[in-house]
Amino acid sequence: MSHGTTMPTDSATGEVGDVRRSWLVRRGLLPEAGSQRKLALAGFVNQLGTAAFLAAMPLYALRVIQLPIGQVGLGLGVAAVAGLIAGIPVGHLADRYGPRGIFLLTLLIQMLSMTSLLFAHSFWWFVVAMTVTDLAGSAGGAARGPLIRRLGGDEVPKFRSYLRSVATLASTFGALAAGVVVQIDTGTAYRVLILVNALTFLASAAVLVKLPALKPLPFPRDAGRWVALKDAPYMMFVVLDGVMWIQGEVLTFALPLWVVLHTDAPRWFVGLAIAVNTVLVVFLQMRASRGVKGGTLASQAIRRSGFAFLIGMAVIATASGAPGWAAVVIMMVGVALHTAGELWHAAGSLELRFRLAPAHAQGQYSGVFGMGMGLCYAIAPSLLGLLCITWGTPGWLLMGGIFVASGFAMPYVIQWAGRSRQLADNAD
Template sequence: MPRLMPDTGPQRVLALSNLVFTVGSGLYLTAGVLYFTEAVRLPAGQVGLGLAAAGLFSLAVAVAVGHLADRRGARGVYAATLVVQTPATAAFLWADGFWPFVLVVSVATAAKAAGTAARAPLIRHYGGDRPQEFRAYLRAVTNVGVSVGALGAGWAVQIGTATSYRLLVAGLSVSCAASALVLLALPPVAPAPAAGGGPRRVALRDRPYLLLTALDGVMAVQFKVLTVAVPLWLVGATAAPRWLVSGTMLTCTVIVVAFQVRASRGVDSPAAGGRAYRRAGVAFLLSCALIPLAAGVPGWVAAVVLLGAVVVHTVGELWHAAAGFEVSFALAPERATGQYLGVFGLGAGLAEAFGPGLLIWLCIDWGRPGWYILGALFAVTGLAAPPAVRWARRRQAAVGQGRVLVAAGS
């Protein structure tokens, strides 16, 4: 198990702020779509379209806000994103049509993505010698918070009234405000010095880093496997009991909370990150080969197969997350951490927007062959990561050598 409390006061403030925020996120992640379909009465197709539009809008905002956090100070910018989320999420209560829904969910989603980018310089500054390991700790805390929120969401869904769903939305808004208040105890971080000369959006010109962003985005589709593809496959194609949908998520959560920090300790260099991507691709290939075997067998056999596949998938998820933490931080210059991490989030943002549709088309509409194709896609992506990391390291070394020569000449 990871340690219960971080080493320093600022780390504890960040962890507590993250925990408070993710309890609200757990409410929304578990039942947010149901709020709009059951309480607001929007068609599911419109909800999916609106969420995709919001995801695309958030991509550009994250990069811009990450750059702003570098230049203006990360604590204030990060707190501002939480402040924006507070009324934006509360406005869900008045989104009584498609276009109001698109407007408020776009603002809320963009503010959340921007907050992830703005928080990155804080993690690097207060994360000690290994900010990647502290980021892994925060991911474990995130899973604890989401699990607590999911319990509240389960109550709202079980009651099933408009009032219970509105309380769910109110809880999300309150968690954003409370998280921002907790940040007041965090010492501010001085803005990073601007680089003399050169383009402002350096991350968008770093081709190896962009390639790694794209590869991580393809791999990030795996986060939707357990929340989209597996539940639909379990209910529609297997004889496994339906309550196992919750069992699969609980299994994943427990493994992540217990082992994410430990998995990240061994991924302590960009080269190790590339190898972790490769191992993750193999694990996802194996899990995607196992899941189709749950169809056409007795219910207890299907349950055993699915739980085994989820364990294998979650091991791959540990490696994938550890790899992303390492390469995204280690290959980003400290003066542009927010900007680089905002760019790196583009891949996950695209996976968030288009992953569910891709998984439904491949794994549910196409069926068993689609699972095998998905697994092969993950494996090939993992194999491509180590060469991409080596290219990024060569560029990083060349840029560093160029700065030394410029400094010597001046």
């Protein structure tokens, strides 16, 4: 006869696991079992490896391939510019032939190009490997758009917000992994990281192959081939929204330089600020997206975010000259305000990105959207460096004013878009 506590049976353990999963689903921390959860898992694995690679890759090029810093910057610039051109045509292919197969192909290409980087021994090999990787990555993003639209069903904004939280969490873990590799700082460590990143593309493909093969939606007879590029309201939305996405570089690029060069705050505050921002985005993005449905509410959320960015950046700017701990407190308030703006902007942007695009051309529109974001991310360091770091407080206020102006104009652009398409607040 046994005494004391009995061990749980397998069925009991399974019931506990089901209860936990059910609680996570109810709280919005996990999608319902099925295609949405598979797509989220594939995205997490992909972003985990990519974030780790991007953080350590410049040092790999410098220390292992032994390229001069100028060639590293040039190679990455060439790859980034080349990557911008792939999204639109590949997105069009995803619309015409089905998104899953095209997305899987881009993942396999990235796996091969990443593996080839292990054997790079010259500048041109490095450039080719990185260019193919960026081309396939941009193309994959365009092909992923229709998958999100189709699998998200009636809750596309909610699902997209969840995917953003997952990507943010994966990026954090990837950065931590890269930190370990950089600390080890050996050729073997860098090569292992690159190999693991190559394998994450294969792992993501293994998950995505279980998704249903979505048939392409029929194109209207009167629709031209490059409808997204001819859609003037959408192109203006991409421009304004791209400007707003520069906010993503404020905390990761401008703030660290501001802390080190213009304040008496301890340098560890940079890591704390990014950690606080990450935690808030992971846990609050879905909540911030609730109710942001339709063109009117989405554009209002973006307008509201512009004012939050201005106030947050003004607060951060006042930390210059303040004593160390006072500067920490001041900038933490600024980071919190900036993060609130980030949450509102992402909620509105993700809603409009999918609502403004016709379902049959979602891939092509995703390519245009990605190109706009890529261009703005490319100019963000130079712009923020000039305004926020070189000009100081007036530059912070000017950049915040640019965010306000872009956000203020957004509702008018959405009204313009509404006159050229069916964009009701209860749109599909």
